[in-house]
Amino acid sequence: MFRFCMKMDTRFTFVGQTLTARPSGALWWAAAGVLAVADLHFGRSERLARRGGTLLPPYDTAETLARLTREVRALAPRTIVCLGDSFDDLAAANGLDAAARATVSDLAAGRRWIWVAGNHDPADPGFGGEAVETFHAGPLCFRHIAARQPAAGEVSGHYHPKLGVPTRAGHIRRPCFLWDGQRIVLPAFGTYTGGLSARDPALRALFPDGAEAILTGRRTVSVPVGLHQSA
Amino acid sequence: MTLPPRFQDWFAARGWSPHRHQLALLARRSAPATLLIAPTGGGKTLAGFLPTLVDLAAAPHEGMHTLYISPLKALAADIRRNLGTPVADLGLDIRVEDRTGDTPNSARQRQRADPPEILLTTPESLALLLSYEDAPRIFAGLRRVVVDEIHALAESKRGDQLLLGLARLEKLCPGLSRVGLSATVDDPPALAEYLAPAPGACEIIMADPGPGPDIRLLDTAEPPPWAGSGGRYAAAEILDEIRAADTTLVFINTRATAEIFFQELWAHNSEALPIALHHGSLSREARAKVEAAMVAGELKAIVCTGSLDLGIDWGNVDLVIQVGAPRNVKRLVQRIGRAGHQYDTPSRALLVPGNRFEVIECRAALEAVRAGDLDRSARGPGPLDLLCQHILLTACAGPFQAEALFDEVRSAGPYRSLDRETFDRCIEFCATGGYALRAYDRWQRLRAVDGAWTLRDPRTARNLRMNIGTIVASETLSVRMRGRGKPLGEVEESFAATLVPGDTFLIGGQTVRYEGLREMTLEVSKQPSKQPKIAVFGGYRMATTLELARRVTAILGDPARWRELPGHTAEWLDLQRGLSQLPRTGGLLTEAFWRGDRAYLCIYSFAGRNANQTLGLLLTRRMEVLRLDPVGFVANDYALLIWGLKLVDDPEPLFVAEDLREDLETWLAENAVMKRTFRASALIAGLIERNLPGKRKTGRQATFSSDILYDTLRKYDPDHLMLKITRTEAARGLVDFDRIEEMLARTDRQHVVTRHVTPFAAPLMLEMGRVPIQGVAEDHALEEEAARMMAEEGLSETGTK
Structure with a gap:
């Protein structure tokens, strides 16, 4: 099983730590036993329905949890860090059904669970665990939105980065990690989430010297996002 | 009834006498439904309106008298101008107004408060009017509905939407009389059944079809190329024909080829003959300008796509040129009909x-x-x-009883055999989403109050109305000149995503340089010289009909008939015979070859586009299993072309029928065609909302692909109504397994590995409508590209890996 995973994911060294970008879009820090996921957006369809929008299939939370469960089973983390926007809003947190609550409790049993605050869920969602603005562990700092001034060792979410690559099999677009020596931006882990191009000015501003993108999917693939490429 | 004296005088004063079919419609003016089939130029529109004018001349009318519906906004505006003449000449004190998406808000408000005697509109605008609470008042007094170009409407869901609207109107205004005006069609009784309130009869009036067309192939000095569809080789000769004629319409099948051909034509146009370009991806302003110039008689020719298949009668058009295969004989006949609008002169047409x-x-x-x-x-x-x-939309207009709506819907021709269970599932979908999981009371758009369905939140009516319509375009971005430039048109988002600043492409007949993206608009500057990329425009790809394909195979399979073909084409067939083989009757020819870094496999089934598309989905799935790394495929009526990363030396393992049949259900559900169909149906049914211009933001994190919804439903709710709809809608484009079986049964297989593209395969290389496989080959190609890019940046593979 482990050998199989090695072929599918990407390991890299960041501020002296060995990290693994998982094909699922989760970040695994094996030495510290930390699993980080960004932008789960639990309750997305419920919030849209409540606000009089369209009635999307109410299975997004279950699907996101199923994928998170697979990662937790495979890696057995000591700590799970959710990098903000874990809930589509705080009412969605309250509105989560019993099955979803039970799954979260099961997953949290016997380990630390950190809810980093996001713009969608600025307050403690009331699901147990620790609710924080930022979470520090060794040289790493986990927050929702990347700080304007680069801080070495920052891990964040929020932007849902995606990258398109022209290949001989056509133009392939995938959610991706973006990183340089200073910071990492994670792709969104939630089921009903879209993406922002890694070449968008908002993301380029975070990586003034270019970044490496690690595309997710069946397996991870690294490509440079250079300065010469533009939106 | 006979024509009143006042009208007889009016005809006489213009030196006309009424056509037989015009009088026939007048005689049937209170019949519930009548279908008139007449060629272009046959006074069809006047026939449709004559009963209205006679009625209104006899006595004043309170409220709206006649509703006219056409597929084109431009047509509604044109009819308004044309009706002005008889209304003024006959001294009728009535208002004739059009109402489309372009009508100013103030005028629309007034039309709702005080409807004109004659209102000219489109199916979408009618659906919108019917969704208002005051619809019964707006249409009070309505006597007649005239549906123009019904043959065109009936080809798409717009027609179905219109017929649902008419069923509603029939309820509001019992005794309504409806008239359909149609060009020549293959099956008039089927169209009549479609138009009439079900179950009801509809008389068909056939106008005199006029003389047959004068139609031939254009002779050119240079023979047509092996591949391509743009007709560039014939530009000089086509220009000669344009010069010799009074006014010419040049039809080209796709927007991209229209752009290229237009440029080529102008490269030869040293005298600067006024020739314009018209297609659906050009900005509204640009199209309106061309149409106005045509009406004013300022143009010598228009190069156009299907955008001018219907529309304004331009009496001065005396030549129609069809560039590229006509694909569809009925469409060709209708296009030819656009020339020679004098009823009694034959239409002149050239095929290129x-x-x-x-x-x-x-x-x-x-x-x-x-x-x-x-x-x-x-x-x-x-x-x-x-x-x-x-x-x-019915709920937007007010509370409704399911029973009554069911009866009403079944009175629309297209829905006459709808069953109650299916109807109830649709209601359930609208009310709660229709999900198997029913834990949430928040999933409610409609709720039942005292047995009547009503909107849970009346404010949602606005969003629902914004979503009206059945035309689902691919996502496009508008293009404008940098600075304060005028809009030029639009390109598909997928094309825009491949552009890097400095890239050039063709739009509106000019080559432009891509500068950057600004608020969802592509900014470009002028760049006349550079060799442009070809923009991908939305637009409709017409399939060759089965009847036409059969005629083609009959010619191919009979070398004795090659003598009827131009010499160059007979030689080309000989060349195919030499380089590869010719398909034997009842056999199956396949070819494999490399071109660039892709390996191609071409299968000449001659089974029609639908069967070939189905076969493409099946074979590429087999190729995935056999690790042949397929990347994509494209099907036309004659053949299927698959490309991938590995050459197929021996196709036999692909054609094992048992393997192809295995897991058919999974195959059917997973492919890109289904996902595309799902998106369209989900937009129409209101499961997802359209990204309207102006409503869209630059940050796209908020919107996500409908593919995700499709996958989620398949996993958690496989019996959901939307999946049933997707299967039904996809089946309209795919074909049953029988034709595939028939092809697999052909044991006379011919497989040729050639050194390069063959004469037969060449046209397929440029075929549109490609289907991506999204399989393992993507990962392989992505890794290759990633390695190349990393090496280019002086990087090795990431980190410590």
Whole structure:
């Protein structure tokens, strides 16, 4: 099983730590036993329905949890860090059904669970665990939105980065990690989430010297996002 | 009834006498439904309105008298101008107004408060009017509905939407009389049944068809190329024809080829003959300018796509040139009808094949036109995604009883065989989403109060109305000149995503340089010289009809008939015979070759586009299993072309019928065609909302792909109504397994590995409508590209890996 995973994911060294970008879009820090996921957006369809929008299939939370469960089973983390926007809003947190609550409790049993605050869920969602603005562990700092001034060792979410690559099999677009020596931006882990191009000015501003993108999917693939490429 | 004296005088004063079919419609003016079939220039529109004018001349009318519906906004505006003449001449004190998406808000408000005697509109605008609470008042007094170009409306869901609207009107205004005006069609009784309130009869009036067309292939000095469809090789000769004629319409099948051909034509146009370009991706301003110039008689020719298939009668058009294979004989006949609008002169038309293969198709089409053999188009039952939209819009107008709405819907021709259970599922979908999981009370759009369905939140009516319509375009971005430039048109988002600043492309007949993206608009500057990329425009790809394809294979399979073909085409067939083989009757020819870094496999099934598309989905799935790394495929009516990363030396393992049949259900559900169909149906049914211009933001994190919804539903709710609808809608484009079985049964297999593209395969290389496989080959190609990019940046593979 482990050998199989090695072929599918990407390991890299960041501020002296060995990290693994998982094909699922989760970040695994094996030495510290930390699993980080960004932008789960639990309750997305419920919030849209409540606000009089369209009635999307109410299975997004279950699907996101199923994928998170697979990662937790495979890696057995000591700590799970959710990098903000874990809930589509705080009412969605309250509105989560019993099955979803039970799954979260099961997953949290016997380990630390950190809810980093996001713009969608600025307050403690009331699901147990620790609710924080930022979470520090060794040289790493986990927050929702990347700080304007680069801080070495920052891990964040929020932007849902995606990258398109022209290949001989056509133009392939995938959610991706973006990183340089200073910071990492994670792709969104939630089921009903879209993406922002890694070449968008908002993301380029975070990586003034270019970044490496690690595309997710069946397996991870690294490509440079250079300065010469533009939106 | 006979024509009142006042009208007889009016005809006489203009030196006209009424056509037989005009009088026939007048005689049937209170019949519930009548279908008139008449060629262009046959005074069809006047026939439709004559009973209205006679009525209104006899006595004043309170409220709206006649509703006219056309597929084109431009047509509504044109009819308004044309009706002005008889209304003024006859001294009628009535208002004739059009109402479309372009009508100013103030005028629309007034039209709702005080409807004109004659209102001219489109199916979408009618659906919008019917969704208002005051619809009964707006339409009070309505006597007649005239549906123009009904043959065109009936080809798409727009027609189904219109018929649902008419069923509603029939309820509001019992005794309504409806008239359909149609060009020549293959099956008039089917169209009559579609138009009439079900179950009811509808008389068909056939106008005198006029003289047959004068139609031939254009002779060119240079033979058509092997591949391509743009007709560039014939530009000089086409220009000669344009010069000699009074006014010419040049039809080209796709927007991209229209752009290229237009440029080529102007490269030869040293005298600067006024020739314009018209297609659906150009900005509204640009199109309106061309139409106005045409009306004013300022143009010598227009190069256009299907955008001018219908529309304003330009009496001065005396030549129609079809560039590229006609694909569809009925459409060709209707296009030819756009020339020679004098009823009694034959239409003059020229066919210009785009490549050698199309020479044969053009020849086959000529035969079919002369034989009057129009292709048949089968209509399925009314689509359920549209029914869901109709239910939601009905709720916008006010509370409704399910029973009454069911009866009303079944009185629309396309829905006459709808069953109650299916209807109830649609109601359930509209009300709660129709999900198997029913834990949430928040999933409610409609709720039942005292047995009547009503909107849970009346404020949602606005969003529902914004979503009206059945035309689902691919996502496009508008293009404008940098700075304060005017809009030029639009390109598909997928094309825009591949552009890097400095890239050039063609739009609106000019080459422009991509500068950057600004608020979802592509900013460009002028760049006349550089070789442009070809922009991908939305637009519709017409399939060759089965009847036409059969005529083509008959010619191909009979070398004795090659003498009827131009010499260059017979030689081309000989060349195919030398380099590869010719397909034997009842056999199956396949070819494999490399081109660039892709390996191609070409299968000449001659089984029609639908069967080939189905086969493409099946074979590429087999290729995935056999690790042949397929990347994509494209199907036309004659053949299937698959490309991938590995050459297929031996296709036999692909054609094992048991393997192909295995897991058919999974295959059917997973492919890109289904996901595309799902998106369209989900938009129409209101499961997802359209990204309207102006409503869209630059940050796209908020919107996500409908593919995700499709996958989620398949996993958690496989019996959901939207998946049933997707399967039904996709089946309209795919074909049953029988034709595939028939092809697999052909044991006379011919497989040739060639050194390069063969004469037969060449046209396929440029075929549109490619389907991506999204399989393992993507990962392989992505890794290759990633390694190259990393090396280029002086990086090795990431980190410590």
